[in-house]
Amino acid sequence: DAGVIQSPRHEVTEMGQEVTLRCKPISGHDYLFWYRQTMMRGLELLIYFNNNVPIDDSGMPEDRFSAKMPNASFSTLKIQPSEPRDSAVYFCASSSPSGGWNTGELFFGEGSRLTVL
Protein backbone atom coordinates (compact mmCIF):
# COMPACT_ATOMS: atom_id res chain seq x y z
CA ASP A 1 0.00 0.00 0.00
CA ALA A 2 1.19 3.53 -0.76
CA GLY A 3 0.33 4.81 2.69
CA VAL A 4 -1.42 8.08 3.44
CA ILE A 5 -0.74 10.58 0.69
CA GLN A 6 -0.84 14.32 1.29
CA SER A 7 -0.44 17.25 -1.04
CA PRO A 8 1.08 19.71 -1.36
CA ARG A 9 4.18 18.90 0.72
CA HIS A 10 5.03 22.57 1.01
CA GLU A 11 2.88 25.64 0.52
CA VAL A 12 3.89 29.26 0.84
CA THR A 13 1.12 31.80 0.52
CA GLU A 14 0.25 35.33 1.46
CA MET A 15 -2.11 36.36 4.20
CA GLY A 16 -5.69 36.39 3.02
CA GLN A 17 -5.29 33.72 0.38
CA GLU A 18 -7.24 30.47 0.36
CA VAL A 19 -5.30 27.31 1.13
CA THR A 20 -6.48 23.79 0.33
CA LEU A 21 -4.67 20.75 1.67
CA ARG A 22 -5.47 17.31 0.32
CA CYS A 23 -5.32 13.80 1.68
CA LYS A 24 -5.78 10.30 0.35
CA PRO A 25 -6.13 7.78 3.20
CA ILE A 26 -4.99 4.17 3.13
CA SER A 27 -7.50 2.13 1.17
CA GLY A 28 -10.00 0.40 3.43
CA HIS A 29 -9.42 2.63 6.44
CA ASP A 30 -12.61 3.85 8.11
CA TYR A 31 -11.15 6.80 10.02
CA LEU A 32 -9.44 9.92 8.75
CA PHE A 33 -7.84 12.52 11.00
CA TRP A 34 -6.44 16.00 10.44
CA TYR A 35 -3.76 17.19 12.88
CA ARG A 36 -1.78 20.40 13.13
CA GLN A 37 1.70 20.59 14.64
CA THR A 38 3.47 23.72 15.83
CA MET A 39 6.35 24.30 18.20
CA MET A 40 4.11 26.20 20.60
CA ARG A 41 1.11 23.87 20.76
CA GLY A 42 2.54 20.51 19.74
CA LEU A 43 0.29 18.05 17.93
CA GLU A 44 -3.37 19.09 17.89
CA LEU A 45 -6.31 17.12 16.52
CA LEU A 46 -8.42 19.39 14.33
CA ILE A 47 -11.15 17.07 13.08
CA TYR A 48 -11.79 13.43 12.34
CA PHE A 49 -14.15 11.45 10.15
CA ASN A 50 -15.60 7.97 10.39
CA ASN A 51 -16.91 6.52 7.14
CA ASN A 52 -16.76 9.99 5.58
CA VAL A 53 -18.88 11.56 8.35
CA PRO A 54 -17.31 14.22 10.61
CA ILE A 55 -17.36 12.93 14.18
CA ASP A 56 -15.56 15.61 16.17
CA ASP A 57 -14.56 19.03 14.84
CA SER A 58 -14.07 20.66 18.22
CA GLY A 59 -10.38 21.15 17.45
CA MET A 60 -11.00 23.32 14.41
CA PRO A 61 -9.66 26.73 15.46
CA GLU A 62 -12.34 28.93 13.94
CA ASP A 63 -14.70 29.37 11.04
CA ARG A 64 -11.85 30.04 8.68
CA PHE A 65 -11.10 26.33 8.79
CA SER A 66 -13.28 23.73 7.08
CA ALA A 67 -12.82 20.08 6.19
CA LYS A 68 -14.66 17.75 3.87
CA MET A 69 -14.57 14.10 2.98
CA PRO A 70 -16.67 13.63 -0.14
CA ASN A 71 -15.73 9.96 -0.49
CA ALA A 72 -13.69 7.25 1.21
CA SER A 73 -10.52 8.05 -0.69
CA PHE A 74 -10.26 11.81 -0.45
CA SER A 75 -10.41 14.62 2.09
CA THR A 76 -9.60 18.32 2.05
CA LEU A 77 -8.75 20.85 4.72
CA LYS A 78 -9.39 24.41 3.65
CA ILE A 79 -8.30 27.67 5.27
CA GLN A 80 -9.98 30.82 4.02
CA PRO A 81 -8.70 33.45 4.55
CA SER A 82 -5.28 32.30 5.75
CA GLU A 83 -3.34 34.16 8.46
CA PRO A 84 0.33 34.01 9.51
CA ARG A 85 -0.63 32.20 12.73
CA ASP A 86 -1.91 29.30 10.60
CA SER A 87 1.68 28.50 9.65
CA ALA A 88 2.28 24.90 10.77
CA VAL A 89 2.68 21.36 9.56
CA TYR A 90 -0.67 19.75 8.84
CA PHE A 91 -0.82 15.99 9.06
CA CYS A 92 -3.46 13.67 7.73
CA ALA A 93 -3.73 10.19 9.24
CA SER A 94 -5.97 7.19 8.77
CA SER A 95 -6.85 4.03 10.64
CA SER A 96 -9.20 1.11 10.82
CA PRO A 97 -10.55 -0.47 14.04
CA SER A 98 -8.48 -3.38 15.34
CA GLY A 99 -10.85 -5.77 16.99
CA GLY A 100 -12.32 -3.96 19.98
CA TRP A 101 -14.12 -0.66 20.10
CA ASN A 102 -11.38 1.76 19.13
CA THR A 103 -10.19 3.74 16.16
CA GLY A 104 -7.35 1.30 15.45
CA GLU A 105 -3.72 1.61 14.43
CA LEU A 106 -2.98 5.10 13.15
CA PHE A 107 -0.78 5.85 10.14
CA PHE A 108 0.36 9.36 9.24
CA GLY A 109 1.05 11.01 5.94
CA GLU A 110 4.24 12.97 5.47
CA GLY A 111 2.55 16.27 6.25
CA SER A 112 1.97 19.56 4.47
CA ARG A 113 4.17 22.41 5.66
CA LEU A 114 2.23 25.67 5.37
CA THR A 115 3.84 29.08 5.59
CA VAL A 116 1.58 32.13 5.52
CA LEU A 117 3.45 35.39 4.98
Added chain:
Amino acid sequence: GIQVEQSPPDLILQEGANSTLRCNFSDSVNNLQWFHQNPWGQLINLFYIPSGTKQNGRLSATTVATERYSLLYISSSQTTDSGVYFCAVERGGETSGSRLTFGEGTQLTVNP
Protein backbone atom coordinates in the same frame (compact mmCIF):
# COMPACT_ATOMS: atom_id res chain seq x y z
CA GLY B 1 -10.35 13.27 29.25
CA ILE B 2 -7.55 10.78 29.62
CA GLN B 3 -4.15 12.12 30.68
CA VAL B 4 -0.89 10.91 29.14
CA GLU B 5 2.48 11.63 30.73
CA GLN B 6 5.77 10.76 29.09
CA SER B 7 9.17 10.71 30.74
CA PRO B 8 11.82 11.84 30.50
CA PRO B 9 11.01 14.91 28.41
CA ASP B 10 14.56 15.01 27.07
CA LEU B 11 17.24 12.36 26.80
CA ILE B 12 20.78 12.56 25.44
CA LEU B 13 22.72 9.38 24.75
CA GLN B 14 25.97 8.29 23.27
CA GLU B 15 25.71 5.94 20.32
CA GLY B 16 25.53 2.35 21.51
CA ALA B 17 23.76 3.11 24.79
CA ASN B 18 20.42 1.62 25.83
CA SER B 19 17.42 3.63 26.99
CA THR B 20 13.91 3.26 28.37
CA LEU B 21 11.10 5.70 27.69
CA ARG B 22 7.99 5.65 29.83
CA CYS B 23 4.33 6.48 29.19
CA ASN B 24 1.83 6.71 32.05
CA PHE B 25 -1.88 7.11 31.44
CA SER B 26 -4.78 7.92 33.71
CA ASP B 27 -7.49 5.47 32.62
CA SER B 28 -7.94 2.03 31.16
CA VAL B 29 -7.20 1.88 27.45
CA ASN B 30 -7.71 -0.53 24.60
CA ASN B 31 -5.45 1.26 22.15
CA LEU B 32 -1.87 2.35 22.75
CA GLN B 33 0.70 3.25 20.15
CA TRP B 34 4.27 4.50 20.03
CA PHE B 35 5.40 6.84 17.25
CA HIS B 36 8.77 8.22 16.24
CA GLN B 37 9.01 11.66 14.68
CA ASN B 38 12.35 11.83 12.94
CA PRO B 39 14.35 15.04 12.44
CA TRP B 40 12.72 15.45 9.02
CA GLY B 41 9.30 15.58 10.63
CA GLN B 42 7.94 12.23 9.54
CA LEU B 43 5.69 10.50 12.07
CA ILE B 44 6.34 6.78 11.95
CA ASN B 45 4.25 4.15 13.64
CA LEU B 46 6.52 1.98 15.82
CA PHE B 47 4.17 -0.23 17.80
CA TYR B 48 0.49 -0.86 18.27
CA ILE B 49 0.57 -2.33 21.77
CA PRO B 50 -2.52 -2.03 24.02
CA SER B 51 -1.09 -4.84 26.14
CA GLY B 52 1.80 -7.27 26.24
CA THR B 53 5.25 -7.09 24.69
CA LYS B 54 6.44 -6.66 21.13
CA GLN B 55 9.86 -6.44 19.56
CA ASN B 56 11.06 -5.02 16.27
CA GLY B 57 14.82 -5.17 15.82
CA ARG B 58 16.53 -3.01 18.42
CA LEU B 59 13.22 -1.64 19.66
CA SER B 60 10.77 -3.30 21.96
CA ALA B 61 7.74 -2.17 23.90
CA THR B 62 5.80 -3.44 26.88
CA THR B 63 2.40 -2.29 28.06
CA VAL B 64 1.08 -3.21 31.50
CA ALA B 65 -2.50 -2.14 31.03
CA THR B 66 -3.60 -2.99 34.58
CA GLU B 67 -0.95 -0.64 35.98
CA ARG B 68 -1.52 1.99 33.29
CA TYR B 69 1.93 2.35 31.83
CA SER B 70 3.96 1.43 28.77
CA LEU B 71 7.71 1.30 28.21
CA LEU B 72 9.67 1.67 25.01
CA TYR B 73 13.16 0.16 25.02
CA ILE B 74 15.85 1.21 22.60
CA SER B 75 18.97 -0.93 22.61
CA SER B 76 22.33 -0.13 21.03
CA SER B 77 21.09 3.32 20.05
CA GLN B 78 22.11 4.86 16.74
CA THR B 79 22.16 8.46 15.58
CA THR B 80 19.18 7.66 13.35
CA ASP B 81 17.13 6.99 16.49
CA SER B 82 17.19 10.70 17.26
CA GLY B 83 13.88 12.52 17.22
CA VAL B 84 10.74 12.72 19.32
CA TYR B 85 8.97 9.63 20.61
CA PHE B 86 5.24 9.96 21.20
CA CYS B 87 2.94 7.70 23.14
CA ALA B 88 -0.76 7.86 22.27
CA VAL B 89 -3.67 6.14 24.01
CA GLU B 90 -7.38 5.66 23.50
CA ARG B 91 -9.99 4.56 26.02
CA GLY B 92 -12.08 2.94 23.34
CA GLY B 93 -15.18 1.10 24.37
CA GLU B 94 -18.54 2.43 23.27
CA THR B 95 -17.79 6.01 24.21
CA SER B 96 -18.69 8.13 21.22
CA GLY B 97 -15.95 10.39 19.99
CA SER B 98 -13.23 8.06 21.28
CA ARG B 99 -9.88 8.72 19.67
CA LEU B 100 -6.14 8.77 20.46
CA THR B 101 -4.74 11.23 22.99
CA PHE B 102 -1.05 12.03 22.54
CA GLY B 103 1.57 12.63 25.19
CA GLU B 104 3.98 15.56 24.99
CA GLY B 105 6.77 13.32 23.72
CA THR B 106 10.35 12.47 24.67
CA GLN B 107 13.05 14.30 22.70
CA LEU B 108 15.90 11.84 22.15
CA THR B 109 19.31 12.91 20.90
CA VAL B 110 21.89 10.24 20.10
CA ASN B 111 25.40 11.60 19.69
CA PRO B 112 28.05 9.80 17.62
